[in-house]
Amino acid sequence: MQQEFERIPSGCAISGIMSTKGRRMNGEAIIRSIALMHERSNGLGGGFAAYGIYPDFKDHYAFHMIYHSEQSKMDAEAFLEENFIIDRSEPIPTRVTPGITDPPILWRYFLQIKPKRLIVFGRVDSPRAFVVNAVMTINNSIPGAFVASSGQNMGAFKGVGFPEDIGRFYRLDEYEAYIWTSHGRFPTNTPGWWGGAHPFCLLDWSVVHNGEISSYGINKRYLEMFGYCCELQTDTEVVAYLFDLLHRQQKVPLRLVCQALAPPFWKDIDMMDEAQRQMYTAIRQVYGPGMLNGPFSFVVASSRYMIGLNDRIKLRPMTCAVKDDLVFMASEESAIREISPDLDRVWTAKAGEPIIAELEEGAAV
Amino acid sequence: MMQIDARGMYYRDLNKMIKEAAWAGETEFILDNVNGQRYIGTGVDRKVNITINGVPGNDLAAFANGPVITVNANAQDAIGNTMNDGLVVVHGLAGDVLGYAMRGGRIYIKDDVGYRVGIHMKEYRRQVPVIIAGGRAGDFFGEYMAGGIMMLLGLNRKPGQPLAGDYLGTGMHGGVIYLRGEVAAYRLGKEVAVFALDDGDEKTLQKYLGEFCDCFGLDYNQVREEKFCKLVPVSHRPYGRLYAG
Numbered sequence: 001m002q003q004e005f006e007r008i009p010s011g012c013a014i015s016g017i018m019s020t021k022g023r024r025m026n027g028e029a030i031i032r033s034i035a036l037m038h039e040r041s042n043g044l045g046g047g048f049a050a051y052g053i054y055p056d057f058k059d060h061y062a063f064h065m066i067y068h069s070e071q072s073k074m075d076a077e078a079f080l081e082e083n084f085i086i087d088r089s090e091p092i093p094t095r096v097t098p099g100i101t102d103p104p105i106l107w108r109y110f111l112q113i114k115p116k117r118l119i120v121f122g123r124v125d126s127p128r129a130f131v132v133n134a135v136m137t138i139n140n141s142i143p144g145a146f147v148a149s150s151g152q153n154m155g156a157f158k159g160v161g162f163p164e165d166i167g168r169f170y171r172l173d174e175y176e177a178y179i180w181t182s183h184g185r186f187p188t189n190t191p192g193w194w195g196g197a198h199p200f201c202l203l204d205w206s207v208v209h210n211g212e213i214s215s216y217g218i219n220k221r222y223l224e225m226f227g228y229c230c231e232l233q234t235d236t237e238v239v240a241y242l243f244d245l246l247h248r249q250q251k252v253p254l255r256l257v258c259q260a261l262a263p264p265f266w267k268d269i270d271m272m273d274e275a276q277r278q279m280y281t282a283i284r285q286v287y288g289p290g291m292l293n294g295p296f297s298f299v300v301a302s303s304r305y306m307i308g309l310n311d312r313i314k315l316r317p318m319t320c321a322v323k324d325d326l327v328f329m330a331s332e333e334s335a336i337r338e339i340s341p342d343l344d345r346v347w348t349a350k351a352g353e354p355i356i357a358e359l360e361e362g363a364a365v
Numbered sequence: 366m367m368q369i370d371a372r373g374m375y376y377r378d379l380n381k382m383i384k385e386a387a388w389a390g391e392t393e394f395i396l397d398n399v400n401g402q403r404y405i406g407t408g409v410d411r412k413v414n415i416t417i418n419g420v421p422g423n424d425l426a427a428f429a430n431g432p433v434i435t436v437n438a439n440a441q442d443a444i445g446n447t448m449n450d451g452l453v454v455v456h457g458l459a460g461d462v463l464g465y466a467m468r469g470g471r472i473y474i475k476d477d478v479g480y481r482v483g484i485h486m487k488e489y490r491r492q493v494p495v496i497i498a499g500g501r502a503g504d505f506f507g508e509y510m511a512g513g514i515m516m517l518l519g520l521n522r523k524p525g526q527p528l529a530g531d532y533l534g535t536g537m538h539g540g541v542i543y544l545r546g547e548v549a550a551y552r553l554g555k556e557v558a559v560f561a562l563d564d565g566d567e568k569t570l571q572k573y574l575g576e577f578c579d580c581f582g583l584d585y586n587q588v589r590e591e592k593f594c595k596l597v598p599v600s601h602r603p604y605g606r607l608y609a610g
Contacts, residue, residue, distance in 0.1 A: 036401050039376075267551075314480040314503060317442055317461060332441055334401030334420045346439060348460060348479055351504060 012210035013037035013163070013184035014318075015330040016299040017339070018306040022363030023325060024052050027172025029339040030180035035164035036338045037184060037331055040210075043099070044192030045185025046166035047158025049149070049199040049206035050177035051303055052365050058153040060087060060110040061131055066194050067105035068144030076138055076145040083134060084111035092157070092170065099165040104194050108155070128203055128248065132227075135202060139231040146195040146232065151204030153365070154303065158183075158197035166197075178365055179301050183208035196234045204303045205243050209236040210331055211316045214294030222289035236298070242290050243300055258309050258354035260287035265312065297349070299329050303365070306357045314351035321346045327357035367391050372398035376422060380404055387413050387432075401441075406432045406451070423460075426453050429470065442479070445472045448494070454580045458500065467494040467513065473577045476500040476521060480530070481508055486540060488512030497577045504530030507596070508554075511539040516574060518545045518588065527552065534596050542596040543570065545588070557596045566595060 015033040019025065030048060054062055063080070067073040080086060092106040118125045135147045149156035154177075157170040163184040183198035190196060199206040213219065213235035220230045220238055226249075228241040242261060246252040252260065260283050264272075269280045284291070295315030300307045308329040310318055321328040321336045321343045328336040333346060349355055359365065367386050371379050379402050383394055392413045399405070399419035406415055406426040417425075417436045426434055427446035439457035443465060451470045461479035464472050469492040477500035484505065486494055494513040499520045506529045507515055519528040528546050535554030542557075543566070553559070562570070570593070571585075578585040 039403065271551075313505075314461065319441075319460075332401060332423070333439055334422060334441065337400050337420055346458075348458070348477075351480065 011040045011186045013040035013331045013335070014182065014208045014210050014297065014299050015335050016179070016181040016208070016301065016306050016308070016328070018179045018301070018327045018357050018359075019325050020327060020357055020360050020363070021325040022052070022178045022359055022365040024176035024178050025180065027167060027175050027177070027180060030182050031164050031167035031172060033330060033335045033339050034167070034182040034184050035162075036335045038162065038164070040186060040331060041162055041184030042186045043162050044160060044187050045158070045183070045197035046161055046163030047156060047183050047185075047197045047199050047208070048163070048167060048170070048172060049154065049156050049179070049181045049201065049208070049301055050172070050175055051154045051179035051204070051301060052177045053155055053175045054110070054153050057088070057110040060112055061150055061152055062155050063109045063111055063150050064092060064148040064155050064157070065105075065107045065109070066146040066148055067107060070105070072142060072144030073105055073107065075142045079134075079138060079142060080109060080111065083117050083130075084109075084113055086111055093174070094169050095171055097161075097165050097169040100159065100161045100169045103159060103169070131203060132244065136227065136229045140229040147201075148195070149199075149201035149206070151201065151206075152303070154201075154204050154206070156199050156201045156206060158199065159194045160192055160197060178359075178363075179306050181206060181208045181299050181301050181306070183210075190234045193233075195232050198234075198236060200232065200234070200237045200240045202240045202244050203248070205240045206301045207236055207239045207243075207298055209239060209296060209298040211296030211298075211311065212294050213238060213292050213296060215292055218289050219292065239292070239298060239300065242292075243302075246287070246290065254305060254307065254356060255354055256283065258307065258356075259283060259352075260290055261292045262309055262312050262352040262354075263287075263291055264352070297331065304359045308349055308355040310349050310351050310353070312352040314349075318349040319346065320349055320355050325360075329355065366393040366395065368395045368397065370398055371396050371402060371419070372400070374402065376402040376404060380407065383415070384409060387411060406434050406453075412451075426451060426470075426472075429453075439476075440474075445470065445496075448472070449492075456581070459498075461503070463498075464494065464496045467496070468492055469494050471495040471573065471576070472497075473580050474498045474500070475581050477502070478506075479503045481505040483510055483513070483515045484508045486510050486513040486515070488540060495573050497573060499577070499581065499583075501526065502529045505532045505535060506530065507534045507537050507540075507542050508532065509536040509538075510534065510542070510598075511537075513540045514543070514569060514573065515540070516543040516545070516570075516577075520545075520583075520588070522546070533557070534598070537596070537598045538600065539598060541566075541569075543574075543593055544596065545591050545593050547592075547594065553596070556598050556600065558599050560595050560597060562593055562595060566593075 088110040216235040297316035297318040319333040401422040403422035410430040442460035458476040463482040466485040478498040480503035497516040534557035
């Protein structure tokens, strides 16, 4: 990327809504929710992840791309054509919006993997591993080309600006999703640029995050051992890759993934019964380099889940609520009340304790 | 009386309206449809009554110097940040860093409170801040507390649930924390010890806990049926020799 961004030392806002019945909602509500927390952002980044938005292409990998130039686009398209059948290629629809200036080229592709490309040394590779490799290759080796999202029936919409402006710019009122997550950025240690806005996505994982990952260096080196390249100049990227590595690849249950990232303190492990003590000791030993240090609250989503997690000493806020089939997670209660004034239950998240909302069995999405 | 429909109002406009009216002599405010507006009551330096219907934003009553604020909903983070005088009553729960560096006035929360409640609270002569939470608290209750009075009641506590989180009174070097019920010793900070109440404590409880009970329609004697204890620091300068030895 170009090194022309100023460092602006200056919280963040996050908000997520999920219908556990898979009921799809228009993007207007999530825009209103994140907009209520305007003061938490500074206009240097906003973004949304939406699940269930491409029912006509739900088995295709939807690649949302950010290009810095026509040359980047041509290079990336040559790579995509070599590896995928491109069933549709189109600009991501946007509208002229005050406050959003100088957008890069924003393009999306609906892709199927060319079956012969999956055969590596006579063995059939996993399609998801293939997509992960493709994303890493583009981000790492095609200058000025970045994958904003690469999942099925989902997409990320992000950029530089206040989140409500980014939402209107991307015409999110025209999409329907059963999970929406959103982010308003106040970049602290890393530049505000289009690829560095949240959410960070890989396959159907998306992460929006308030805080900073002080352990970024060790997490990044750990992930590199498994072929993940961290190229987006933002600490949050590692969270998406850690979920992919631990849950998709290594089949660690989601609750334990969260507890590997924000593990119990040794003093608490010492007080557990024998079986628990052994399990958490093993988690801390095996996944030490994956542990996240520093202040954070984040919302991770996938096609079946929305997960909220706070750091172990609660240095960032998160409020959760339930109303009928809707689950809400946000930095402030008012951001939830703004779109659902009456709630069945409201509570504040505890340090290090994951909150996991799951799609009901049989929900048609 | 001034009644304001705060729906969709920007916090600066709302707070300016309140401040200007208070300076002009208005003493009763009712704010309807509040949702997320920050700094309500900040810089209001006289005894006015502000009733908030809805969830106020962060830093409610920050630097407040006199107003009586009643919230008929939950409240968010950093209530009473560096508050100097006044009363905040929340008919619901409250978030993290409640009463941060508070130096006077009272904050009464009906239900649970979050993490780091009363951090850096202090007192000077007759300026003694008071925080009472009717529910349970997160970790770091009274962290680095240098003065003032805190009470944690756990009225909604179910059997087996802890009253407070870990690191209770860590770094505390002044003031007093009253607990209704007991806490496990491992949750206490190294700088505090548990004591029984004396006559002076009884007077303090009657005065402030009595007022708290009046605010929420609770029976003082019933609340007192459970045994109380107090936490006080064992050293007023726990780090005094840190760089001297």
